[in-house]
Amino acid sequence: MSESRSIVSPDAARYSKKHALSTRQIDITYIPVDSFTELTTQPGNFVLAAISYGAKSLEAKNAKFPIFQVEIEQIGERPVIEVWSSSSQACYGTHNGISYSQDGEFLVGSISTLETSSSKLETITKKAYEIITKFVMSRGYNHLLRVWNYFPSINVEENGLERYKTFCTGRAVAFRSKYIKDKQQHFPAASAVGTKGNYLTICFIASKTPGLNIENPRQISAYNYPPKYGAQSPSFSRASYHTSFHEDRLFIAGTASIVGHETKHVRNFEKQLGETLNNISTLLKHAKKIGCTGFGSPSSLSLAKIYIRDKRNVDFAHSILGKFFGLKVKTIFLQADICRRDLLLEVECIGIK
Numbered sequence: 001m002s003e004s005r006s007i008v009s010p011d012a013a014r015y016s017k018k019h020a021l022s023t024r025q026i027d028i029t030y031i032p033v034d035s036f037t038e039l040t041t042q043p044g045n046f047v048l049a050a051i052s053y054g055a056k057s058l059e060a061k062n063a064k065f066p067i068f069q070v071e072i073e074q075i076g077e078r079p080v081i082e083v084w085s086s087s088s089q090a091c092y093g094t095h096n097g098i099s100y101s102q103d104g105e106f107l108v109g110s111i112s113t114l115e116t117s118s119s120k121l122e123t124i125t126k127k128a129y130e131i132i133t134k135f136v137m138s139r140g141y142n143h144l145l146r147v148w149n150y151f152p153s154i155n156v157e158e159n160g161l162e163r164y165k166t167f168c169t170g171r172a173v174a175f176r177s178k179y180i181k182d183k184q185q186h187f188p189a190a191s192a193v194g195t196k197g198n199y200l201t202i203c204f205i206a207s208k209t210p211g212l213n214i215e216n217p218r219q220i221s222a223y224n225y226p227p228k229y230g231a232q233s234p235s236f237s238r239a240s241y242h243t244s245f246h247e248d249r250l251f252i253a254g255t256a257s258i259v260g261h262e263t264k265h266v267r268n269f270e271k272q273l274g275e276t277l278n279n280i281s282t283l284l285k286h287a288k289k290i291g292c293t294g295f296g297s298p299s300s301l302s303l304a305k306i307y308i309r310d311k312r313n314v315d316f317a318h319s320i321l322g323k324f325f326g327l328k329v330k331t332i333f334l335q336a337d338i339c340r341r342d343l344l345l346e347v348e349c350i351g352i353k
């Protein structure tokens with residue numbers, strides 16, 4: 001396969017613990033909404049941010065840390081909050097519309113922007129990415145490890161172009177000018193998901209020390225997709241691995257039923273799910289081969305998030321994923337549109353060891 005040379009990012013061989021001596025740890029977990037108030041008042045718990053999924057915004061009196069609101073519904077009876085916390089005290093703030101916190105190794109943030117008649121999706125995407133990349137670099141957190149992108153009507157065509165493709169253009173242009181070119185950084189692992197809300201919301205995790213990008217041998221790197229998926233190919237990597245003194249973490253990007261660059265099993269949820277899980281297994285094997293220890297199997301991961309286009313498939317997905325991940329991986333389901341019209345689901349994972 002002609003891509004095989006680009007699968008291992010060039011610094012894989014050089015990437016080792018020696019280059020990442022930070023002692024900071026990040027924890028990411030899902031907790032029931034009911035436990036949230038306790039968390040905000042617990043001493044010694046250094047919350048970086050909480051992510052609330054759904055239309056209703058979260059009440060968090062006394063919370064100093066930012067709450068990122070994502071406008072997609074959870075499926076299931078027991079809604080959870082996603083909590084990002086640190087092993088050390090963080091400081092919080094806002095800058096140019098970004099709510100952020102930083103702990104000396106990680107800077108996490110979120111920005112939400114509304115489209116207007118004069119500032120359409122491509123413009124606001126480009127602007128949001130320019131603000132983010134400029135901000136993280138100005139603070140010395142030069143490496144975007146993981147980014148989540150949420151915006152409405154992702155599959156709707158506007159002026160002859162699907163909005164996901166328009167989004168890809170805004171993102172690519174911003175990355176080219178301010179991030180990749182100046183600093184030679186890699187693309188972060190990402191997810192791009194449709195909402196029924198109003199905002200373009202981008203959440204991110206950046207670090208002071210670099211991560212290692214991992215591509216998937218079964219898939220063409222998204223940044224090398226042919227132009228039929230958009231004039232500007234999607235600026236993300238399949239996974240990023242980041243290590244520090246006490247801890248390793250693996251962020252797996254939104255993964256779907258794509259082999260090479262093509263969608264497989266159109267209109268067949270069961271097969272798309274199987275292909276997606278095959279992609280995740282293959283990525284984990286490949287990651288292990290290039291030296292990312294600790295995440296050799298799906299059950300060694302910590303969290304999984306499943307975006308499902310049609311809620312009726314959730315019970316089936318739940319049973320298959322239970323077998324795939326085992327009982328220890330915390331899993332949540334969200335109802336959302338996926339960035340290609342023919343994709344019925346997307347799965348993203350986080351491993352922390």
Ligand code: 3EB
Pocket residue numbers: 149190191192222234235236253254255256258339340346
């Ligand atoms: C894919 O593999 C499916 O544009 O940021 C997955 C994860 C997908 C992230 C993005 C898109 C993105 O191409 C779609």
